[in-house]
Amino acid sequence: MSTSAYLSPPNRMPFYLRWGLRIAQRRTGTALLPAQLLAWYPKAAVGSAVLESLIAHDDGRLTERTLKLVRMAVSFAVSCPFCVGMNSEGWEKLMTQDELAAVQGLAPLDTFEPLERMAIEYARRVSATPLDFTPEYGAELTAMFTPRELVVLATTSAQVNYWARVIQGLGCPPE
Structure with missing residues (x-):
């Protein structure tokens, strides 16, 4: 092969x-x-x-759509073409073309619900180096999400980050 x-x-x-x-x-x-x-x-x-x-697919308020937005936001944030391809599959069933542009960072997040906007922002922040988590941002997170939801968001974002680094580290081309 x-x-x-x-x-x-x-x-x-x-x-x-x-x-x-x-x-x-x-x-x-x-x-x-x-x-x-x-x-x-x-x-x-x-x-x-x-x-x-063990990935989350739909967990209460963190719907399939919200978790797909998180996976896609991480994929774009870490510039992993393989991850973008895998995590964007079926995007057209869950969002509009304008929303896709917003997840890519090419348009404002205005069309998203507040919970979705915060989840996308969180995914981007947790994928950045260095992390930018101020006490004020932590207070916003804990006001918006339950402890369980924060763990689901953190592990979902971390999982995509993990795969992006493995995939990029091994030089895998997009599927």
Whole structure:
């Protein structure tokens, strides 16, 4: 298999990784080069699979749409074309073209509900270096979100950041 990644997947991988990769590929409909490359270090592959299997999809006020906005905002903030492709799939069912431009940072966030605007801003801030979390911003977050919602937002944003760094670090091209 020829790729433009820095390395190619191993010729052989443990059976449990092959099995998990087949399930993931069937679910996503794509070859998932990052998952194949992680087979070089099975512990990383298993840990990444566990992380991926526990993502939030819809959790109370953090709807499927809100969590997609967060994933997309992180993907754009960290400039990861692979992540943008994976996390933007089906965007047209959940938002308008103008809202897509806003998530990309190309237009104001005016059309979003206050909770969505704050979630997008949080995703951008948690993806920036250095982090910009003032006490005032912390007070805004805790006024808007419950502790559970903040944990869901933090872990969702961190998960996309994790994958972006792994994917970019291995030189994976967009799917």
